[in-house]
Amino acid sequence: MYKFFVPQQQETSGGLERLEVDGKFFRAAGKRVFLKAVTYGPFPDPQPDHGQEMKRIAAAGFNAVRIYGSPDPAMLDAAHAHGLWVLVGLTWQWGSDFLRKSSLFAEALVDLRQGLAEWGAHPAVAIVMVANEVPADMVRWMGVLRVRQAIERLIDLGRRQRPRLLFAYANYPTTEYLEPDNADFTAMNVYLERREDFADYLPRLHNVAGDRPVLISEFGLDSLRGSEQKQREVLLWQLDECLASGMAGTTVYAWSDRWLNGKRIMDDWAFGLTDVSGREKPAYEVLSKRLPAVLTPEDGVALESVPSFSVVVCTHNGGHRMHACLSAICAIDYPDYEVIVVNDGSSDDTEEVVGRFEGVRLINVEHIGLSAARNRGAEEASGEIIAYTDDDCEPDAAWLTWLARAFVRSQWDACGGPNLPPVPPHADYWEHVDEAVVAAAPGAPTHVLFDDGEAEHLPGCNLVVRKRALQAIGGFHADYRVAGDDVDFCWRLRAAGFRMGFSGAAFVWHRRRTTLWRYFKQQYGYGKAEALLMRDHPEKFRRSGGARWMGRVYAGGAMCADPGSVIYHGAMGLAAYQQVSLTVQPQRALPSGFDGPMARFKLAVARVLQPRIRGFARWRHSLRWRWNVERVSERKPWVTLKDAHYGEEEESIWWGETGIYREDVLVALQQAGWDVWHRSGTSAAHEDWDLVRGECRVLVAREHHEGMSLLLVRQEFPAGRGQRIPRRMLEVMHSLGLQQV
Template sequence: MEPLSVDGKFFRSGGRRCDVRAVTYGPFPGGWPADFTADFDRIVGTGFNALRLYEMPDRRLLDAALEHGLRVFGGLRWPQAVDFLKDDQVLSAARVSLAESLRNAEGHPALAGVYVANEVPADLVRWMGPVQVRRELEHLIQLGKEIRPDLLWCYGNYPSTEYLEPENADFTAFNVYLEDEVAFRSYLRRLHHIAGDRPVVISEFGLDSRRNGTAKQAGILAWAIRIAREEGMAGMTVYAWSDRWWNAGMEVPDWDFGLIDREGIEKPALAAVRDAWGKGSKAADKTFSVIVCTRNGASRIAACLAALEKQTLPAHEIIVVDDGSTDGTTDLVATRFPKVLLLTLEPGGLSAARNAGAEAATGEILAFTDDDCEADEGWLAGLAGAFDKGWDAAGGPNLPPPPQTDAEAIVAAAPGAPSHVMLDDAEAEHLPGCNISVLRTAYFDIGGFDPQFTTAGDDVDFCWRLRDKGYRLGFAPAAFVWHHRRPSLRAFLRQQIGYGKAEALLIAKHPQRFTAAGNAKWDGFIYSGGPVRAVEGSIIYFGRMGQAGYQGVTDRMQPLRPLDPRFDDFLSRERLHLLEWLQPRVRAWFRCQHWMLSNNGAKVPGLPSPDTELSIWSEEGKTRDEFLQQLLAEGWKAGGGTDAWDVEKNGTRLLLATERGDGIGKRTLIRVWGDARLFSLGRS
């Protein structure tokens, strides 16, 4: 069994793309079965190729999984539903447990990855501080990577803590329970933006057949698997294998999420899942003309064209427009790629070259990429799926390939890279020209690219004119290209100067789209490749009293890509900080001749230290929600959706969070700003 590795928005193993089809397994009352053979035979027969556990596997389970060709994603067990920041022993024990379990499984090929935690409760995250909790999760991931760098590492997140994505996770994993097809599809599109450059795995999805019936469970699991594939998920995890479930130190007798019941009898969902895994994707019927413009690209163009010839959906034609090269690009293309249509022009600039390529194209869709890009094998297929949804233009992410030098790592993490701007989770306001496609009818209706933009700015102008004509741009998150950034810091700054000059042309042509200070007035959010996560001062929507089911950050500029850990040293960080300072100023100077500061939006100041902290123990298992209802009945007023406290009365504010452990009893923590004598809830 070859190791599993990240390949852009997907996984790869043994040189091939690998779709993770997982089912959660255990924990069971009484522990693991004496023999895994019967279960694993049926799991493989259903079409699964992976298991997700909620504890770290022993070698007996791993040996059985390997024999059946099943990859295993382990789960680190530790008290995640308590205030684990107040007592360092909790995290210390978690770190020891992680190290011991990895040593016990050392070198086992069946272990593919580890979830360092699963659904830290949203009220406790708010209590401890989102940034502080995220950093502790990152510390666990970092420890795991130091011990087993060959494994994949993540956190099992869920919609109530969208903002908790660890910066150093290898993929984004979300537990999602949505019983409506439209809502489920919509949320998967959102997850791509939360993940940034990373693959997205649905780490739990299921339905309780006791309350909903076995037929509904089967139907929902079938369409969920289909939609996960259509929306570019790198993996899908069905919850759960069996109705037998052990949680919080007790058997749970009244939830039936399994594909088999407590006696091991198959439910209709098992056959539905088997059929869903077996169904292939719909064949695309779109014809793409791919246009690559180049000038002195002899060192880059071969890799670009080789990737285009390996598309799972072959291009109708590939057109290379040579814009006056003097380095032998024309001869290289003609000799090594005889099937490519080659146009040679006198130097006229990028937009003119793109227009020449479009004039020669015969496909119904014109797809543009650059000579320093290598399209993923599913690029055109992903774009075709976007046009099936009715968009007039579409594009996807452009990802920096793994850096080979410290300069490449620094440039990949620096601001100023081509980025998509999203109006919502599906519709784009801007798509970079290195990954954009458009219906030929729409292209010629707006007159193509404006030739005055010779090196940059052409894609911004093009997208704005498309939207002004009523055309709509869709985002295809799985249709990505590997986009090689500038190889040195000097080359990067030259690029930013060019961007600034192009923006000066944009200001002259579209003055209404810029502020008086020269900043573009985007209606949407700029996504820069990093996972969306809380940082110091982030505005987080918690909902009324922190009870929103979907909670996330609202910063308009999303985080940048992190510095590659292989090059994350003091010197690289200092050079990156220098670029972060220089980039907006250099670009602004050549845009409008004055130095400007970057602005990532408003920040929320932190609350002062509380005056009092209390706790309440409830043998009956009362939680914060019940106490909050009691306080509301006593005249307390709920805070707003972005407030870091729950209720207020006469200037006193309270924040509540409930710790959960084994058994029924629960402890609720109370933080008080003001007069603690204003309330009485059975304090301790």
């Protein structure tokens, strides 16, 4: 094991402290925590003894409870007394068309404001979920963008009133495109009862979340339809898979079989860890043995072997950044690694700064450029895996642990993770506003993925490769002195048959440029490097000059739909996983506290100028060899086909007894001669309508109400036909016992 001297840091006090975001995870009192939550209630009368129940929950190893609705003050006090954070869920009618009935959403805003005034300052309250699983058919009915904007409005309101709290929307896989842009983390309710399916889905959530942590906000198993032993087994491997995949926390559904849904006592389900009499089930017993030992996400990462790493940092006049970089590297919690700094002809105090860190090897070379410096570091490395990062980066303490797990489990030849911009201090707004803008501006180094686990490109600030693979392709090309070396390296690595992976938890903090001028200068340098790439890899570029990626480019933002998005809804909107089709993920939002008029204006300027500056540099520096570059056929852009204008719509509302669902209406209409609607030239997976008969198209949604079914039907007719409900549709609706409101 290598030991390093790191400057002494001040200790932080423990206890139930404020919960904060820490990159892809959470922290409290300066220490990383794994959120271990269990859902609590709502309960039918009589209400439980909160003090006794919170004591049992804490004794089982949980550190948080998730509730649905406004918290009871006695429950909050009991949770605080036993060291439990409370995740509060705002309750309102999100299952109805709250955009058409504006009073419903206005009531949600009022309830949030009043609730935060009443309980938002309580020290046990840590997180507020502003909604929970808006039904997919209602999202489609109201419009994805409008629903997302409503959720974001609730989050903005809550954050202004209680900035110390964390805010999120409890999503589910069917509407994963509904991620709010301004949430503090991604919360996802996931019910997959096969371990293989669950394990395969979790890495996707890192990419859905972008830079944010991921919390599994519900997971459970009904011990009535299954068995108590099956519940025990499933909840245990669920915890193991969440830890192994780098989730920030998980939530067991539920604490008790005593459960009230609206006004109905749920006596036909049994998701609880305790039964209606309070008896502890086998799942409680096994979790109470496992959970207390899990304090951080890394506690669950068991390495079958411990590969040796050589962390290589190349720097040129980066002395002012090296202290923070090396402090972070030397604090990495991993048993077998060395640190090498290649000083690429610096004329500042780099050598002096590196000399303060005992155990770090310094290699001084003449100014040979970034690629040659990286090759020199590899020559000196003794580890079997070389981990490259930059002098403006601070790797996370668990960086090598997550990478080792990825290399051992998937046998990658190279691997990497996200690079996250740190949030500047809010107190110095005018001093750091440019840094905040640059963090959200386009053009930052990023990864490109074929799927949720395999990469097409990894940026050099978080590029980790087996030494044998690096040597097999001859290392980095020395022509790339400042930038572009990682792109060339990854393309050559893949061309040689090597595979690159991605680990969403293996992140580094990457400080971007601190002024817009430096940012534009950096983008010019990137364009200059792209000119070299065009010379060496002409087949990878379009005729217009842009790089031609086969995978998806990740830009740090959450995977939320925008006005131009194409969403996979499935035929009649019934796909279990309705995903948004993107080639470039949304950009990062402005950091909280910097989203003001000045920052928005500067960000707009950056978004306009960045591609022009980069394109100009690419054009200027490619003139001398452009004549020798073969022209490549340009890939056709995605075209969204528009239908002929129909022009006339009609909406109707149908009432019926509980038990009539949207699917019942769709099946009955199909039996009456309606067909699944296909837009000409596209797959039915991307449709905005459900069924078609003749020249009439239909969309069906169901509002969620207690004691009745309320079906919403939207029809579209050709212009000039007039608005009327077809006679055959009336017969079908009446045959189902539905009456028009």
